[in-house]
Amino acid sequence: MKRVLLNDDASIRSVLEGTQELISLNTPKDAKFVDDIEYISSTDYFDSVTSTFVSIGESPSQHHTFDYTTKQWIDPRSLDEIKAQKWAEIKSQRDQLEFGGFEFEGNVYDSDQVSQGRIMGAAVAGVEQTWTLANNTTVELTALQLQQLYAALQTHIAGVHERGRIARQLIFDAETKEQIEAIQL
Incomplete structure (x- = not known):
């Protein structure tokens, strides 16, 4: 035999399995419960109208929690918390774009911090060089090309940061969660 003990909001409190006598001894006197009705997950809730367990499904995002009273997924974060999270996402995307390479004369060059320093040094040196591209092939560059x-x-970096500043302002000005979620870098 199996008995599912329920919380006041119909969520599963615990499950007892064993003989009728053992289950009866371990069931609190004021407990709400159902016997021998299958459930899929410990996150299911009991629908007393249909006498079945209902799955809460997948969370719409990592920030959502299921409210068993209203039987809905909710995002409990404040608007300021959502803004802070979105800005952190935008900054991460901005960094990936800045350090993820850029195109010059039809070739893709590395733009991580070390590569940025090397490019600056090569430009200052003013001598022709063989340059290794992002795909590990090489190209000959004149002093002018360097x-x-x-x-x-610098144009690549400035453009990425300009996009970040625009996104940051949009986040700051947003008045709803939906406005914030719509912002892209």
Whole structure:
């Protein structure tokens, strides 16, 4: 025999299995329960109208919790918390774009912090160099091209950060969760 003990909100409190006598001895006097009705997950809740357990389904996001009283997923974060989370996501995306490479004269160059320093040093040195691209092939660059490469890098960085500033302002100005969620870098 199986007995499912329920909380006041119809969520599963615990499950007792064993003989009728053992289950009766371990069931509190004021407990709400159902006997021998199958459930799939300990997160299910009991629907007394249909006398069945109902799955709460998948969470819409990592931030949602299930409210067993209303039988709905809710996001308990405040608007300020949602804004802070979105800004953290945008900053991460901004960093990935800045350090994830950029294009110059049809080739993709690395733009991580070390590569940025190397590009700046090569531009200042003013001598022709063989440069290793993001795909590990090489290209010959003149001193002028190295200066142009550095300018392209700076333009890339400035563009990424401009997009970040715009997104940050939109987040700051947003008045609803839906407005915040719609913001992209």
